[in-house]
Amino acid sequence: MPLTFSAIKNSACRSLYLTAPAAAALVTLTVNAHADAPSVVTSIKPIHSIASAVMEGVGTPYVLVDGASSPHGYALKPSQAFLLQGADVVFWVGPELAPSLKKPIETMAKNAVTVELIDASGIHQLDIREGASFDAHDHDHDDGHSGEEHAHDHAEEEDDHDHAGGEHDHEEGEHEHAGHEHDDDDSHADAHDHSGHDHDAEHQHAAHEAVDPHIWLNPENGIEIAKIMADTLAKQDPANAEIYKKNAAAFSKRIASLDQDISAELAPFADKKFIVFHDAYHHFEHHYEIEASGSVTVSPEALASADRIQEIQGKIRDLGVSCVFQEPQFDAKLVSVVLEGSSARSGTLDPLGTDLENGPDLYPQLLKGLSSSLKDCLGGAS
Known part of the structure; x- marks a missing residue:
């Protein structure tokens, strides 16, 4: 360095x-x-970590939502507005995860190449699950559908599946991806230039109203994100193109190896019942063939109703739920209330790596941490 x-x-x-x-x-x-290194701004810690790995030896990206902050209702700081104004490239998941970042990115980073990763080709998508019991949706868009293709999928399914009820706050906001122009010259260049419109607003809304935005929790998506970043940065900084691509390849190899280890670690717990704090882990669960039985809260920023708490308590009792997971970004008291009168244990799952040091090691540590937390709680470790 x-x-x-x-x-x-x-x-x-x-x-x-x-x-x-x-x-x-x-x-x-x-x-x-x-x-000459491009100024790169990322939205959340896991995305920052992947960018750090890809940019290693060239530069260091910035992160907007840091520490214990949640992206769901994040308020941008003045100093971060300055970062966006000077950005050459912005990597973020999209307004489905952080609706409050949509307008600042569009207005302050208007000269930057902006990549909404949830829309990128090759990213596996899953629908948000509805209700405390996750009974409604479990559709895997493994072909990496985005934009109009994904909207078409939803249009075909709407007769059978109701997409109302919004699991997250972001579903109540706008989902118009106005001003995005796709670069068709590269398979991974879903960098969106804010000078044109590639997708009709109605298609964009249909495409994203029920998509789970926690895409980085599938390690295959993490590998794909690294490739997208390397391709995007290589275009912006051709002098360092080989470094970006070499770094992305090394990152992919590291995550693929970790993926095998986690699969082996979680295999014994495929039939275990557990409850998550909010529906943030569908990508992780689906990839590793485990499944949460429900979530404590519909939205991490909203208090759970008395009816929902009773429903979750009934599920814990009826299904023999082993563990209820809290998250470090939110008050643990709600989980304590849910656990009253049961023998289920409490654990902690962190989808953002709140307490992990920023940098290229955070993302693999995050995935390993989720696996270890599940193993310890579901296996009865103290």
């Missing part, structure tokens, strides 16, 4: 061998090494 200015400064103070001209030369080299 290149020396930062502060590192050079501190080293110069400690050593008699680093002369002023030498220090100046090192500073110049450091600045030049990053001068």
Whole structure:
């Protein structure tokens, strides 16, 4: 990694061998090494982690929703608006996950290449499950349908499946992806330029009103996201194209190996019953062939009603649920209330890597952490 200015400064103070001209030369080299690297802004920590892996040795991306913040109702800070204004590339999941970021990205990052990953070719999509019992939807869009193709799928299914009821706050907001122009020159270049309209607003709404936005929790999607990033960055920064593609290949190999380990770890728990805090894990569950029996809350920002709590408590009792999972971004008291009178254990699942250090290792640590938490709670480990 290149020396930062502060590192050079501190080293110069400690050593008699680093002369002023030498220090100046090192500073110049450091600045030049990053001068041509694109400014990349990402929405959430897992997406930032994948971008960090792809950009390693070239530059470091920025993240908007950091720490214990939730993307579902996030409020952009003034300093982050500045980042968007100076961005060359923005990678985000889309308004289905973070509706409040839609307008700032469109207006402040209007000169950037913006990639809505949920729309990208090759990304596996799943529908949001409805109700406390997850009884309604379980459609896998494994062909990576996006935009109009996905809208067509929903149009065919609407006679049999009601998409009302919105599991997440974002379903109540707008889902118009106005001003997006797809680059057809590359299989992964779903970078959306805000200068044109590729999709009709009604098609976009139909395509996304019931899609689960937690796409990164499927490791196959994580690998695909890395490829999309490498392709996008290679176009913006041809001088470092080979580095991006080499990094993406190394990342993919690492995640594929981890995927096999997690599959083996979770295989014994395929029939175990558990409840999640909110419906954030469908992609993870579907990939590893486990299945939650319901969620405590419809939306992570909304309090669960008394009726819903009673429904979940009944499910815990009737199905012999082993574990109810909370999330570090939200108050654990609600899970404690749900567990009253039962022998089920409580555990923690974190879909964002709240307590993990940002960087290329966060994403694999996040996946491994989910697997370990499920294993420990469902297996009865203390």
